[in-house]
Amino acid sequence: MPPLSRRFSAAGLALPVGQVRLQRAAGICGLPCGYSARRPMRLVAAASAAGGGAWVTSDVGGRKEKVGQCFYAVEDRKAAAADGGCHAVAGSGKRTAEVAAAVVATVVLGVGNRVLYKLALVPLKQYPFFLAQFATFGYVIVYFGILYIRHHAGIVTDEMLDAPKAPFIVVGILEALAAATGMAAGVVTVASGAGAGDSLKEGGMFWSLLMIVSFFLxxxxxxxxxIIFLDSTQKLKGGSMDLFVVNSYGSAFQALFICLLLPFLSKLWGIPFSQLPNYLKDGAACFLNVGTLSSGCDGAPLLPLLFIIVNIGFNIALLHLLKISSAVVSCLASTFSVPISIYVFTLPLPYLGVASSLPTGFMAGAIILIIGLLIYAWTPSNGSSGASFSTST
Structure with a gap:
């Protein structure tokens, strides 16, 4: 067998020596520091699932180096340091704690987002479409303002800003359609205003299917x-796309497609397109709680503003979790907040009047959902006990 394909066994893993491409998704070494995971170099890596580790020796020079729970051997230590300035994780516990904290933040903000959306629609019960548009276009201003500050501080590079815009266009389309279908389906629960005690039971099949479509989008x-984050790891030479670049461009294209869809969306919300300017003007007056229309807008502008602030925080937390984990983990965290939100609606919240009652079978469904999430979270993936590395000579 040729020397470069000779295999060593370390921590139960048979790893090829040579130009090894460390796959970022495998997470074998837990490289956290902008390391170019797809860039080939003479590196042998092994991770100990039990937290121990092992020495790994290169076939060139026989040098070996220990780096905490991650062990690797390189031809040149300075070359490794220069390649993104990578250093090994002191242990997987730090990474796990970071993901766990992000999950908790996402769940808490997700619950607050859903509850405050319903509360925000109490003063704006006649103007839900105004709230949707105000949030959509307001986010563009907020996100690009944060992006400008981060770019001025050097956190966001010109290379990040010059990234191809096609993926962000698709993101904008998906977010525009998801927001349109999701908010249209969610207005059903507050359509009858205060005293809608059985609102969770009254949604028709059409609105349920519309909400499912929203979740799919x-x-x-x-x-x-x-995919954008994973591709940026390769294109940015070990760096990672700043989440505010994704949020800003995605929101900008979402706002653009919302504008293009306004005739359709206004009809979906039951507003004749010719009356849309007057509707938005009246919605703004109710939002500010001023003028002759403010008599039925108790709770504005506090409740709508609280919803918008929490929604921005939720979007940032969700995207941060996606960046440091995966789409599956972020979706599970968002899903976990759903049964908690439904339970919160049964509490005597202000402005909502009579609390909603739980649908039949809610507890059974919530228990099954939570058990499934816990089983998934605690079951070790196949990648933890073995990994496949591609080699080149």
Whole structure:
């Protein structure tokens, strides 16, 4: 067998020596520091699933080096340091804690996002379409403002800003359609205003299917964003796309397609397109709680503003979780917040009047959902016990 394809066994893994391409998704070494995971170099890596590790020796010079729980051997230590300045993880616990904290933040903000959306529609019960458009175009201003600050501080590079825009266009389309279908389906639960105690039971089949379509579009959007982050690792030479670049361009194209879809969306919301300017003007007056229309807008502008602030935080937390984990983990975290939100609606919340009652079988469904999430989270993936590395000579 040729020397470069000679195999060593380390921590139960048979790893080829040579120009090894470390796959970022495998997470074998947990490289956290902008390391170019797809760039070939003479490197042998092994991770200990039990937290121990092992020495690995290169066939060139016989040099070996220990780096915490991740062990690797390189021809030149300075070359490894220059390649993205990578350093090994002191242990997988730090990475796990970071993901766990991001999951908790996403779940908490997800619950707050859903609850505050329903509360925001109490003063704006006649103007839900105004709230949707105000949020969509307001986010563009907020995200690009943050992006400008981060670019000025050097966190966002020109290379990130020059990334191909085609994926962001698709993101904008998916987000525009998801927002349109999701908000149209969610207005049903507050359409009758305060005292809608059985609102969770009154949604028709059409609105249920529309919400399912919305979730499908959101899932496709999440997967595409994960692909953007993974591709940027290679294109940015070990760097990673800043999440505010993704949020800003995605929101900008979402706003563009919302504008193109306005005739269709206004009809979907039951607003004649010719009356849309007057509708938006009246919605703004209710949002600000001023003028002759403010008598039925109690709770504005506080409740709508709280929803928008929490929604921005939720979007940032969700995208951060996606960036440091995967689309599956971020979707699971978002899903986990759904039964909690439904339970919160049964509590005596202000402005909602009589609390909603739980649908039949809710507890059984919620228990099955939570058990499934826990089983998935605690079951070790196949990649943890073995990994496949491609080699080249």
């Amino acid at each position: 959101q899932a496709a959007d999440t997967v595409l964003k994960e």
